[in-house]
Ligand SMILES: [Fe+2]
């Protein structure tokens with residue numbers, strides 16, 4: 001374990017950057033050297049890690065320990081892969097117990113989780129301060145496959161197309177009756193926390209799955225969208241005072257805007273993906289200070 005304490009992070013001092021990454025997938029050998037290149041630009045940089053670090057608990061811990069040793073502070077939220085229970089993993093925990101185990105691991109490392117108070121990142125002018133809200137929300141099959149109107153129809157369509165997320169076999173929802181029930185419980189408690197947050201302090205919401213459906217529209221297999229989020233969060237970027245939304249999971253790194261709010265997909269992805277496209281936005285995305293143009297975003301989409 002790292003010598004860092006599990007106490008609240010030191011407030012950032014306004015010098016560093018707020019960076020983000022997701023989908024390191026360090027359980028894949030060729031991704032390990034990529035993850036090893038994740039370095040801060042100064043000793044004051046903070047890092048958001050938005051899920052899919054690895055599958056086995058020990059690998060997740062080692063990767064977060066390394067990052068916590070490099071960055072001034074690390075904020076983590078789980079992806080679906082952390083929540084898989086693989087036969088080869090000595091940590092046999094499933095579902096919520098597995099998540100709670102990872103939260104304990106993070107706290108020992110001094111890493112902020114969705115169960116902790118939202119840490120305050122300093123910054124100046126339009127760039128802060130902000131509160132970073134790591135959120136763990138899952139999905140509830142409401143991003144349905146085209147032409148379907150129920151979860152059952154949508155899942156059946158995915159099976160017909162041969163596009164079925166491995167979560168169906170490895171991400172156990174225990175003790176919840178289903179993954180969508182677990183999602184609804186997470187959405188309810190997260191919504192209460194966001195509603196209780198001081199509206200004067202903008203939020204950077206960071207989760208593994210996108211808050212809105214629109215980013216899934218460019219996926220190769222539309223049937224996969226049902227494992228990518230929930231319609232229950234469709235208006236959160238409008239309802240709450242949100243400076244930016246960070247997500248991953250899609251393995252389509254880009255920046256899009258919905259209703260004037262910046263969404264950053266920050267994934268590294270699988271070797272077959274980054275070998276083809278490279279890392280066009282670099283390995284780490286700078287969330288704040290925002291270094292793009294506010295007036296004419298490269299891509300504008302309205303989530304209505
Ligand atoms: Fe991933």
Ligand SMILES: [Fe+2]
Pocket residue numbers: 052079080081208248249250
């Ligand atoms: Fe994922």
